[in-house]
Amino acid sequence: MREMKVNADSHAYPVYVGENLRFQVGRLLKEDYSSILIISDTTVGELYLEDIMSGINHPHIFHTLVPAGEASKNIEQFYEVHTKAIEYGLDRHSLIIALGGGVIGDLAGFVAATYMRGVDYVQIPTTILAHDSSVGGKVAVNHHLGKNLIGNFYPPKAVIYDVQTLESLDAKQVRSGYAELVKEAFIGDDQFLQQLLDIQLNDINSSQLIEHLYNGIHIKASIVEQDEKEAGIRKYLNLGHTLGHALEAEAGYGRIAHGEAVAIGILFALYVSEKEYGINLPYQQLLGWLHLNGYPLNISGAAPEALIRRMKSDKKNIGSRIQMILLQSPGNVTTKEINEELLTDYLTTFKRKLV
Amino acid sequence: MREMKVNADSHAYPVYVGENLRFQVGRLLKEDYSSILIISDTTVGELYLEDIMSGINHPHIFHTLVPAGEASKNIEQFYEVHTKAIEYGLDRHSLIIALGGGVIGDLAGFVAATYMRGVDYVQIPTTILAHDSSVGGKVAVNHHLGKNLIGNFYPPKAVIYDVQTLESLDAKQVRSGYAELVKEAFIGDDQFLQQLLDIQLNDINSSQLIEHLYNGIHIKASIVEQDEKEAGIRKYLNLGHTLGHALEAEAGYGRIAHGEAVAIGILFALYVSEKEYGINLPYQQLLGWLHLNGYPLNISGAAPEALIRRMKSDKKNIGSRIQMILLQSPGNVTTKEINEELLTDYLTTFKRKLV
Numbered sequence: 001m002r003e004m005k006v007n008a009d010s011h012a013y014p015v016y017v018g019e020n021l022r023f024q025v026g027r028l029l030k031e032d033y034s035s036i037l038i039i040s041d042t043t044v045g046e047l048y049l050e051d052i053m054s055g056i057n058h059p060h061i062f063h064t065l066v067p068a069g070e071a072s073k074n075i076e077q078f079y080e081v082h083t084k085a086i087e088y089g090l091d092r093h094s095l096i097i098a099l100g101g102g103v104i105g106d107l108a109g110f111v112a113a114t115y116m117r118g119v120d121y122v123q124i125p126t127t128i129l130a131h132d133s134s135v136g137g138k139v140a141v142n143h144h145l146g147k148n149l150i151g152n153f154y155p156p157k158a159v160i161y162d163v164q165t166l167e168s169l170d171a172k173q174v175r176s177g178y179a180e181l182v183k184e185a186f187i188g189d190d191q192f193l194q195q196l197l198d199i200q201l202n203d204i205n206s207s208q209l210i211e212h213l214y215n216g217i218h219i220k221a222s223i224v225e226q227d228e229k230e231a232g233i234r235k236y237l238n239l240g241h242t243l244g245h246a247l248e249a250e251a252g253y254g255r256i257a258h259g260e261a262v263a264i265g266i267l268f269a270l271y272v273s274e275k276e277y278g279i280n281l282p283y284q285q286l287l288g289w290l291h292l293n294g295y296p297l298n299i300s301g302a303a304p305e306a307l308i309r310r311m312k313s314d315k316k317n318i319g320s321r322i323q324m325i326l327l328q329s330p331g332n333v334t335t336k337e338i339n340e341e342l343l344t345d346y347l348t349t350f351k352r353k354l355v
Numbered sequence: 356m357r358e359m360k361v362n363a364d365s366h367a368y369p370v371y372v373g374e375n376l377r378f379q380v381g382r383l384l385k386e387d388y389s390s391i392l393i394i395s396d397t398t399v400g401e402l403y404l405e406d407i408m409s410g411i412n413h414p415h416i417f418h419t420l421v422p423a424g425e426a427s428k429n430i431e432q433f434y435e436v437h438t439k440a441i442e443y444g445l446d447r448h449s450l451i452i453a454l455g456g457g458v459i460g461d462l463a464g465f466v467a468a469t470y471m472r473g474v475d476y477v478q479i480p481t482t483i484l485a486h487d488s489s490v491g492g493k494v495a496v497n498h499h500l501g502k503n504l505i506g507n508f509y510p511p512k513a514v515i516y517d518v519q520t521l522e523s524l525d526a527k528q529v530r531s532g533y534a535e536l537v538k539e540a541f542i543g544d545d546q547f548l549q550q551l552l553d554i555q556l557n558d559i560n561s562s563q564l565i566e567h568l569y570n571g572i573h574i575k576a577s578i579v580e581q582d583e584k585e586a587g588i589r590k591y592l593n594l595g596h597t598l599g600h601a602l603e604a605e606a607g608y609g610r611i612a613h614g615e616a617v618a619i620g621i622l623f624a625l626y627v628s629e630k631e632y633g634i635n636l637p638y639q640q641l642l643g644w645l646h647l648n649g650y651p652l653n654i655s656g657a658a659p660e661a662l663i664r665r666m667k668s669d670k671k672n673i674g675s676r677i678q679m680i681l682l683q684s685p686g687n688v689t690t691k692e693i694n695e696e697l698l699t700d701y702l703t704t705f706k707r708k709l710v
Contacts, residue, residue: 075430075434079430079498079505082498082504082505083498083500086498086500086501086504086668087500089675113507114469114505114506114507115504115505116504116506117493117495117503117506117507117508117584117585118507118508118584138472140472143434143437143438143441145438145441145442146441148472149437149441149470149471150434150437150469150470151469151471151472152468152469152472152473152507153472153473229472229473230472313441320444320446
């Protein structure tokens, strides 16, 4: 097991990454709670709920399952989970456990942040993608007009990552998760980046996975510690997300995996960075790696105008001018406002290159 | 104008109490914002929205009105106001202004706390009651199973209190607001308590009102500064609220004014305190003052069992045991667990005394 400490503004919390941790949650909890509510989805619940329960010895432990998928990250499910928490008698000294991928982490985290104005919660991510969302305290539900528009900054009390739960992921989910690892590597660690771009995703073992997740979380944590509320450099973690979110929204949430959309977004950020700064970035190397690992790259169905409309409602914008996260070199991130006309040109030529 | 500074965990903010302040909001704002959304209700909006707008010179200022009344403090209105904020193009550098009583303050504050994970907001309370809720950062909406169950701790950037807006209040609203002032006086300032119990509510002038609000807010602020997240002494501010909330819920929110319910709750807390500690408290003096000022005191319609069921779901409880806030003397507050059987006795005899 590998372990690190993340220093949030309000408190420090441990991140554990290792094997068999899903049976040891009770042992890893540092406080006593009056009751515990495990929130999961129907898919993950069937696979791992019993394992988690078997490792916690508590007289008042409850669970509630929401339908699997992004569609559950809405205000109705949010309210419904609150109803369960009230009905089970949770009080201010209760614990919520988020067992699942990013959807569950964001939804259960936001319930924890708002239940009686805030109770403790622990993240137990069960996807590679969720290594990103489980650390840093961003919790939210979607609004029908945009992703993650209703939420809080509310860090967990612990993140417990059992890599064995990742064995049940399909190839699409592995691709989705590794896109965020590649993003972190571009932002923070060139050696880690080269290591990632040398591997094939269908050929990773448990100890590599622990190492990659640990490295990715480490980069993320070091940024979040400096800027928890995203007033400055935390924005950099949105590399690839300006276009990524727009592609997801255009396709309909859940149709394209989040990380697959982000992968195209990172590639586009490299493309725009090369044009804007007249530099060379590992665009071709990334493109080759994405091809090799089966990332879907055809976005010919998405109209630039529609994408730009989506990009304008991005939370990182000031007013409705589009701010892109760009690279001046790997590890050297910046933000730049790109006007709509130029962005339309970039999107049009970029799309053509991909087909 | 009187002014004080409140030190929240995240930032310090000013509270202004005076006359004509509703025309000076722009001048009192300390930061530049990309856009401003005023959230109010249909009643208050008609009276003061124009005054507020006239004092703010900003190219992007919007407003949205919700129906007046406690029923608006629900998840649907919360979501609807988010929709407006998105449609008006608010970004992370926007300001929300809560113009109204406690319902608006709590609802708009919770929207501000969660819109894109948090934007600044300013409280402009227009009821006496809201002197309490506008300071201290508690924001929330109601769940159909209980009051204020979904919310955050999220302090405002300023509180701007124009006592002239209180001239439009009816006698019931004045009673409701003064009950919370009496509560604060019982907790923190015996001299202020005697001053309040000497006045007649239909005979207050503007400078008295400013003085009373200032004193009440001062007591509240000094407690909140020590315990923002209600881990300890902030609980004391719930004096009278254990029974008060139960009475409100039993009557149906909005049927009985919040402060009128709290007034009965304070009286009950004095009654129980005298019994539990064998002491004398100004029970008769408070009862006389409540009678003199027309507070409704007949609760014969509420069954003790129903009230106790409501009291058990109070957020301050540990598990489902009922914790009451009691006085050992004025200014000397404590909490005590009272078992159901004894509480039923107390409620039964107390009800009988009131009729």
